[in-house]
Amino acid sequence: MQWAISVDHKKLAMMYIGAGLIFFLVAGIEAAFMRLQLAQAGNEIVDPETFNQLFTMHGTTMVFLVGMPILLGFGNYLIPLMVGARDMAFPRLNAFGFWLFIFGGLLLYFSYVGADGLYGAGTAPDVGWFAYAPLTSRTFSRGNSTDYWILGILVSGFGSMTTAINFIATILCMRCPGMKLMRMPMIAWMMLVVAFLVLVAIPILTAAQSMLLFDRTLGAHFFDPETQGSAILWQHLFWFFGHPEVYILILPAFGFVSEIMPTFSRKVIFGYPLMVAATVGIGFISLGVWAHHMFVVGLGPVLDSFFGATTFLISIPTGIKIFNWLGTMWGGRLQFTTPMLFVTGFVAMFVIGGLTGIMLATVPMDWQLSDSYFVVGHFHYVLFGGTVFGIFGALFYWFPKATGRLLNERLGKWTFWLLFIGFTLTFMPMHVSGALGMPRRIYTYEADRGFEIWNLISSIGVPVQMAGVAIFLWNVGRSLRRGEVAGDDPWDAWTLEWSTSSPPPEWNFDRIPTCTSARPLWDRKHPEDPDAHYE
Amino acid sequence: MLGVRFAIAIVLIASLCVASRLAAGAPVQPMVSAAGASVGLPLQDVASPPVPPIPSAAPPPYTIKGSVAEMDARLVVCDPNAPPVSGAGVTGIFAPESPPSREIRDLSYLVFAICIVIFVVVQGFLVVAIVRGIRARRLANRSENDSSPEPVQIYGSIPIEIAWTVIPSIIVFVLTMVTIRTLRDIDITTPPENSMEVVAIGHQWWWEFRYPGPDGEVVTANEMHVPVGRPIWLRLESADVIHSFWVPRLAGKMDLIPGHTNYTWFSADRKGIFLGQCAEYCGTQHAHMLIRVYADEPADFETWLDEQRKPAVVDASVDAGRRVFAEYACLNCHTIDGLSDGMFGPNLTHLASRNTIGSGFIPLDRDNLRAWIDDPNQLKPGCNMPSLKLDPPELDAVTDYLMTLH
Numbered sequence: 050m051q052w053a054i055s056v057d058h059k060k061l062a063m064m065y066i067g068a069g070l071i072f073f074l075v076a077g078i079e080a081a082f083m084r085l086q087l088a089q090a091g092n093e094i095v096d097p098e099t100f101n102q103l104f105t106m107h108g109t110t111m112v113f114l115v116g117m118p119i120l121l122g123f124g125n126y127l128i129p130l131m132v133g134a135r136d137m138a139f140p141r142l143n144a145f146g147f148w149l150f151i152f153g154g155l156l157l158y159f160s161y162v163g164a165d166g167l168y169g170a171g172t173a174p175d176v177g178w179f180a181y182a183p184l185t186s187r188t189f190s191r192g193n194s195t196d197y198w199i200l201g202i203l204v205s206g207f208g209s210m211t212t213a214i215n216f217i218a219t220i221l222c223m224r225c226p227g228m229k230l231m232r233m234p235m236i237a238w239m240m241l242v243v244a245f246l247v248l249v250a251i252p253i254l255t256a257a258q259s260m261l262l263f264d265r266t267l268g269a270h271f272f273d274p275e276t277q278g279s280a281i282l283w284q285h286l287f288w289f290f291g292h293p294e295v296y297i298l299i300l301p302a303f304g305f306v307s308e309i310m311p312t313f314s315r316k317v318i319f320g321y322p323l324m325v326a327a328t329v330g331i332g333f334i335s336l337g338v339w340a341h342h343m344f345v346v347g348l349g350p351v352l353d354s355f356f357g358a359t360t361f362l363i364s365i366p367t368g369i370k371i372f373n374w375l376g377t378m379w380g381g382r383l384q385f386t387t388p389m390l391f392v393t394g395f396v397a398m399f400v401i402g403g404l405t406g407i408m409l410a411t412v413p414m415d416w417q418l419s420d421s422y423f424v425v426g427h428f429h430y431v432l433f434g435g436t437v438f439g440i441f442g443a444l445f446y447w448f449p450k451a452t453g454r455l456l457n458e459r460l461g462k463w464t465f466w467l468l469f470i471g472f473t474l475t476f477m478p479m480h481v482s483g484a485l486g487m488p489r490r491i492y493t494y495e496a497d498r499g500f501e502i503w504n505l506i507s508s509i510g511v512p513v514q515m516a517g518v519a520i521f522l523w524n525v526g527r528s529l530r531r532g533e534v535a536g537d538d539p540w541d542a543w544t545l546e547w548s549t550s551s552p553p554p555e556w557n558f559d560r561i562p563t564c565t566s567a568r569p570l571w572d573r574k575h576p577e578d579p580d581a582h583y584e
Numbered sequence: 585m586l587g588v589r590f591a592i593a594i595v596l597i598a599s600l601c602v603a604s605r606l607a608a609g610a611p612v613q614p615m616v617s618a619a620g621a622s623v624g625l626p627l628q629d630v631a632s633p634p635v636p637p638i639p640s641a642a643p644p645p646y647t648i649k650g651s652v653a654e655m656d657a658r659l660v661v662c663d664p665n666a667p668p669v670s671g672a673g674v675t676g677i678f679a680p681e682s683p684p685s686r687e688i689r690d691l692s693y694l695v696f697a698i699c700i701v702i703f704v705v706v707q708g709f710l711v712v713a714i715v716r717g718i719r720a721r722r723l724a725n726r727s728e729n730d731s732s733p734e735p736v737q738i739y740g741s742i743p744i745e746i747a748w749t750v751i752p753s754i755i756v757f758v759l760t761m762v763t764i765r766t767l768r769d770i771d772i773t774t775p776p777e778n779s780m781e782v783v784a785i786g787h788q789w790w791w792e793f794r795y796p797g798p799d800g801e802v803v804t805a806n807e808m809h810v811p812v813g814r815p816i817w818l819r820l821e822s823a824d825v826i827h828s829f830w831v832p833r834l835a836g837k838m839d840l841i842p843g844h845t846n847y848t849w850f851s852a853d854r855k856g857i858f859l860g861q862c863a864e865y866c867g868t869q870h871a872h873m874l875i876r877v878y879a880d881e882p883a884d885f886e887t888w889l890d891e892q893r894k895p896a897v898v899d900a901s902v903d904a905g906r907r908v909f910a911e912y913a914c915l916n917c918h919t920i921d922g923l924s925d926g927m928f929g930p931n932l933t934h935l936a937s938r939n940t941i942g943s944g945f946i947p948l949d950r951d952n953l954r955a956w957i958d959d960p961n962q963l964k965p966g967c968n969m970p971s972l973k974l975d976p977p978e979l980d981a982v983t984d985y986l987m988t989l990h
Contacts, residue, residue, distance in 0.1 A: 096966075097868050098868055101870075181825075181865070183826075184867060189788075229635070263835070276839075277843075280841055281844060284952065315735055319739075319740055320741070320745050345837050345863075346834075346846075351836060354760075354764050365753055365756060376738075378717055379709075380717075382734075383720070396710060400702075404699040405699075407759065411691065411692075411762075412763055413766045414691065414692050416836020417685070417832060419866075420863045420864055486675025486860070488830065488862070490870060491871035498670070498859070548975050583739050
């Protein structure tokens with residue numbers, strides 16, 4: 050009960066992350082069913098209708114109910130602690146946002162539990178996570194499933210907006226004495242940019258979904274080509290949200306890497322000012338690349354060239370980040386704890402996802418590769434190899450702060466290697482099957498086109514990943530009870546959250562800390578050579 | 585601890601829900617006339633109940649006789665120069681047989697090469713950093729006392745940071761230029777010289793191809809014939825939702841969007857069958873919306889076109905089947921030139937001249953066709969054609985009739 054009524058940012062954050070992990074398991078099970086069906090050509094384990102619901106729910110869940118809440122949850126937990134504040138700027142708004150997310154998620158999943166024809170419940174949505182018009186119109190999507198998709202995401206989207214406002218207010222107004230903007234931990238910068246992106250992007254989605262709801266229930270014609278509406282308008286609106294969304298999902302993970310990597314390299318982050326500039330640059334450029342999801346729509350050579358060029362452009366700040374992380378590792382004394390393994394895996398996998406992204410930004414190549422399994426491989430390298438690895442790194446890194454106990458290192462390493470191997474087995478072959486001509490979102494595929502072996506390997510990777518996740522859950526359950534006691538600062542780190550107790554008191558700090566540089570604890574631990582000298 | 589137990593309970597419930605839906609076999613709802621309404625056809629099955637579950641005494645579900653891949657292998661076996669029709673690469677992007685796909689392949693090689701260099705450099709630095717970092721850690725652990733407790737702190741380096749901003753910028757500039765150069769060649773807005781216009785119309789879940797011409801329009805479905813060596817200017821339209829035309833060896837994909845006409849083009853280098861399929865998710869049977877492009881010698885193509893232009897064969901020996909077709913709802917959706925003018929389903933005037941049914945995934949033979957007419961949903965679950973519940977004699981008659989439509 051004290052959890053349900055809590056407005057403490059730490060409790061809300063842990064509920065965000067816990068709920069996100071539950072949805073992660075559900076969406077993972079959905080993916081496992083898909084891989085089971087696709088293990089062989091012509092399988093009939095699930096029927097087409099069910100398969101289409103599976104990939105729709107998997108995508109929608111992973112983006113809106115796993116990625117966003119877990120990352121916003123980490124922001125919630127870490128921002129006040131890292132900038133030296135007692136709580137978020139608006140604690141009750143924070144709780145409101147969390148419960149909106151929970152309500153939205155449950156509303157979406159209620160469509161699954163509801164039976165056909167039961168009043169008020171449809172079947173699960175089957176229009177794909179980007180729900181292209183006019184497949185979502187009343188004519189082609191009967192029943193209520195698409196309405197559930199709209200309303201569930203709409204509601205949780207409002208939650209994200211309130212959280213973003215909270216992030217911005219907290220970061221801009223509640224930093225402790227001495228913490229100038231350029232002394233903020235990298236993660237605070239990332240979360241600040243993410244919050245602005247949420248405020249720009251999510252309202253567009255909300256507006257588009259409202260328009261779609263008008264189309265479906267009030268007889269409006271925004272997206273109905275039969276009555277001079279435009280099917281392409283939906284794609285513009287959706288991707289104007291959808292591309293910043295990708296960066297909303299990856300920037301916090303960049304933040305995790307930028308905190309964890311210095312700690313276990315025992316070095317300061319390389320090129321802090323350029324890193325900040327790159328983050329802000331990514332934020333701006335990401336608002337101008339959306340139509341690279343639409344190269345096959347036939348926008349014409351001028352727009353195709355423009356959006357191809359802006360997409361190439363975003364690889365420059367992204368590349369800078371990767372080089373800066375390499376620069377941070379270079380010459381360090383690396384300590385391969387589980388969090389460090391995950392963020393190193395992040396860098397290696399994200400490079401691959403970035404390079405396949407360059408291939409997809411090359412418009413003519415996109416004409417071949419778009420909507421094929423190559424794209425599925427690409428964005429899983431970014432969002433699984435990237436975001437999810439970052440999240441696991443962060444879970445291992447901050448678990449001792451939140452619970453007072455360390456996660457078991459041996460089990461953690463098992464989790465990493467199983468996830469890494471399973472992930473590679475599942476998603477690397479998808480690049481091949483895509484290049485061989487296999488479109489995404491098909492419930493079965495033709496034999497004798499060379500797809501079989503690659504799909505089989507993809508499916509074999511699934512149980513390996515599941516084993517990794519199962520070991521992780523076991524690790525959490527075990528460590529909560531019997532884990533090694535962490536102490537305040539188990540990693541000998543340098544940011545403010547490690548200066549308070551583990552878990553921190555409800556008021557975070559007995560005395561509001563003061564900050565002399567970007568690494569306040571370094572300055573305290575090394576008074577002979579403080580960072581402040583180098584600013 | 586409660587949280588963990590709660591989590592496990594939720595997961596179990598969720599998987600039970602999924603499993604129960606799977607076990608129930610989630611009845612497929614007929615979606616007949618969803619798009620029919622938009623082309624002004626009488627609504628057929630709006631009020632009819634969903635397809636009833638198969639009674640326990642029913643015969644086992646029909647399995648398709650033969651496979652399209654085997655059939656294709658027979659079709660091309662007489663021509664040693666034809667490209668392969670089965671095996672890895674038949675729908676691949678690295679075996680182009682047409683100018684646009686060849687240009688894309690060449691550009692791909694360049695981009696791949698650049699990406700592989702970047703990959704090797706970055707991952708190489710990563711590996712070296714890891715190896716050096718682990719060694720430094722071991723050294724520090726061994727001689728804890730006489731080395732400083734932390735490595736040298738390097739806050740950044742302006743020249744290095746400028747270098748790794750400028751070098752990627754140059755690469756990006758090169759990539760943009762080569763992209764625009766290729767786009768200029770293939771992303772064209774006017775038809776290429778000496779091209780032939782063909783119209784492709786996407787339907788849930790089949791393709792309509794129209795060949796406009798002074799001697800009357802030829803309409804066919806799912807199997808597109810083109811002359812070798814002549815550019816095809818393909819006009820892309822949709823009758824319902826968004827589809828995408830993708831035959832990888834001929835051209836990149838392009839969407840068919842209702843209310844927005846697109847064009848794409850290709851020119852087959854040599855005789856053969858080129859396979860592809862719809863690449864934009866378009867509903868239940870998106871997976872079975874296959875495309876077959878037959879590239880014929882120009883003379884053969886003209887012959888084919890003349891044959892297709894003729895009205896349907898009238899064969900007195902199958903008159904019974906013809907009557908069945910005309911008396912039941914078949915004619916509401918299907919055109920047979922001289923008999924009916926339905927627009928919702930594929931044109932059947934020359935059905936028997938095609939090799940496949942069901943949009944390219946079932947070989948056309950008498951048994952398969954009979955099973956299809958009996959109940960299309962047992963072969964293509966969720967498809968828009970309803971079972972008309974014909975008696976076996978009617979079924980045989982109409983199948984025999986359709987098999988004469990050469």
